[in-house]
Amino acid sequence: MERVEDRVHPAGLTPGLGVAVPNNGTLTFHIDNTATGRVDIVRSFGLSSDVPVFGDFLGTTITNVAVYRPSTGVWYLDTANNGTVGKAVRFGGPGWTPVTGDVNGDGRTDLGLYDASTGLWVFSTDLSGNVSIAFGYGGTRGDVPLMADFNHDGVDDPVIYNGGQWLVDTNSDRVPDQVYRMGGAPGATPLIFDFHGTHDPALAVVSRQPSGQLLWAINTNRDGRSIGYYGSASGDGIPFSGYFPTSNSIFVNPATGNDGPGAGPHSSPYRTIGAAVAAAWPGATIRLASGVYRENVQLFSKSNLTFAGTGIRSTIIQPNSLDAVFVYQSTNISFDDLWLYSPGNEGRGIAAMASSINTGLIRTDGTRWIGLLAVSDKGIPSTVNARYSRFDGVATGSGVYLTEGVWGTFYGISASNNGQAAGYRGDAGGLVVGGNSYAKVENSVFNRNRIFGVTSNGTARLEMFGSYIANTTDGCGALLWGASTAVYIGNTFAYSGRISGAAEGMNGIEFGAGFTGYGHLQGNQFIGNTAAGVFINSAPNEIQIMGNLFSGNHWSGISFWGDQPWNSYARIVGNRFEIPADFPVATFGVSGIGSQIHATIGGSGGSANVFDGFRDYMSIAGNNVGGPGNSNLGYPRFTILNNVYRRRGVDIPASRAVYPLT
Structure with a gap:
């Protein structure tokens, strides 16, 4: 069996795994960014009675911790990633199950609700609390709603998990067109995440062991048989996955960033990709927020760099002409979740000369x-x-x-x-x-x-x-x-x-x-x-x-x-x-x-x-x-x-x- 530590990272970001643990009336989030069993981030947020939810609500490539309070229907979002409420949205109430995903492809996670008694899904795509998208799918006792992009179109698809069966609707006809079987143990928590960073959603079921440990069974090829295992210490928590800041991350945001001294952390991103490239070191991941980057990106004699955006509809490199990205005598340069758009004279998306590149x-x-x-x-x-x-x-x-x-x-x-x-x-x-x-x-x-x-x-x-x-x-x-x-x-x-x-x-x-x-x-x-x-x-x-x-x-x-x-x-x-x-x-x-x-x-x-x-x-x-x-x-x-x-x-x-x- 494959250990999760043996995973490969071809092109894009790979998720961290975590557990939200009730602790003295609050929720404490323990995050293992490398899936090696070592906790990198600890953060307290929300009440122990809240439902933890997660998503990149601002389109910055960072998963924000959030909670949904069923008694009031209010979502509290930690948009600054510092343990404080950056935004509160009233959307929902008793009887609804929260679900998150990018349902319109804008690179930002949307707030969603599911009613298992009727199969109704509703979404607020602008964090206003107003319903902008609604549809029916599912509606069986025991349904667990999930979302992930199974057909690689940049939009998350609705998934119903029930008793070990995963029902995926990729063509919006509200009939399952992909069906998988994995799990089914009572009390297990289903999750879907891109474990290898290849845009192949992995199925996971997480269950509490007699030892008190949470055991993650992760099926990366969705065959129901090839299972890798990961253990996390607390058996009393709620498991989750997401993309969190890492020590090798360089952040860029064309709307809020600047190229001055001290730029690069998620709290103070660069404005241009070129400035981030100049500052990058081998092994760095340049994380590009949603927006349009009107520049020609050039890489000369670089190595082991990853460029990751928020999606193929939302992070756009758009120069006036020539190459959106030019790579020369560089090795292991990766690009993922990007639109490379050069409509002018001699426009090319990527031009690689004497270089090795990976595209997701x-x-x-x-x-x-x-x-x-x-x-x-x-x-x-x-x-x-x-x-x-x-x-x-x-x-x-x-x-x-x-x-x-x-x-x-x-x-x-x-x-x-x-x-x-x-x-x-x-x-x-x-x-x-x-x-x-x-x-x-x-x-x-x-x-x-x-x-x-x-x-x-x-x-x-x-x-x-x-x-x-x-x-x-x-x-x-x-x-x-x-x-x-x-x-x-x-x-x-x-x-x-x-x-x-x-x-x-x-x-x-x-x-x-x-x-x-x-x-x-x-x-x-x-x-x-x-x-x-x-x-x-x-x-x-x-x-x-x-x-x-x-x-x-x-x-x-x-x-x-x-x-x-x-x-x-x-x-x-x-x-x-x-x-x-x-x-x-x-x-x-x-x-x-x-x-x-x-x-x-x-x-x-x-x-x-x-x-x-x-x-x-x-x-x-x-x-x-x-x-x-x-x-x-x-x-x-x-x-x-x-x-x-x-x-x-x-x-x-x-x-x-x-x-x-x-």
């Missing part, structure tokens, strides 16, 4: 040219580790651009809607992997980009798993050029391009003219593309195409074009090619033109392909005429082995399914 939940939409640019320099490589980052909505260029030996890993990112503005560039797309760079992409989305979803060139290598690449407006889902390598496993390539004639459209994947690299396509889905699912223009190294689904592509599942000065090779085995019912056009399963095409299609056992629903002679077809300028390219050299051919559930012979190749 950030966004770059509205930026002019590139969301994230990473490039190596003077023999020093750049590395990128991005998790749940949103490189969307770049006006004229790419969401992510890697070149000249960059090493990148991307998990759960989005690079969508890029290059859709007037004056778009030739690199208007989702992800570019160029030069001799390497990228591994998992569980990510590349939707509605202008010219490509993803592309690789030079000797780059792109490995992609479990991702969605679709709706490229003027191009293909994936484009491969040069001597690059593509390994695509378990992805969906769908609905790319516009139809502009019987054979004019765009492809799910295209191996471009002059391509001399390697391709491995396995377990993918190619659906509804306006030309081919896979188009092969050049492939001197045999492309492996196995176990994929091809359905409803406008021209063909796989198409070859053989006008290159070298041969093209492919092995096509274990795939399923189908035409949906009532599909409006006649399409091919596998088609090709040109005698320089060599493909093995099918085989014994699981190597056989299935072709279902195609017209006669259109499951596998070849031609020798390539149109004007290519009047007689010759027939493709297909080696056709065992395959299954069907129409309306009835097997048909190969003689009716395969066009005679003569």
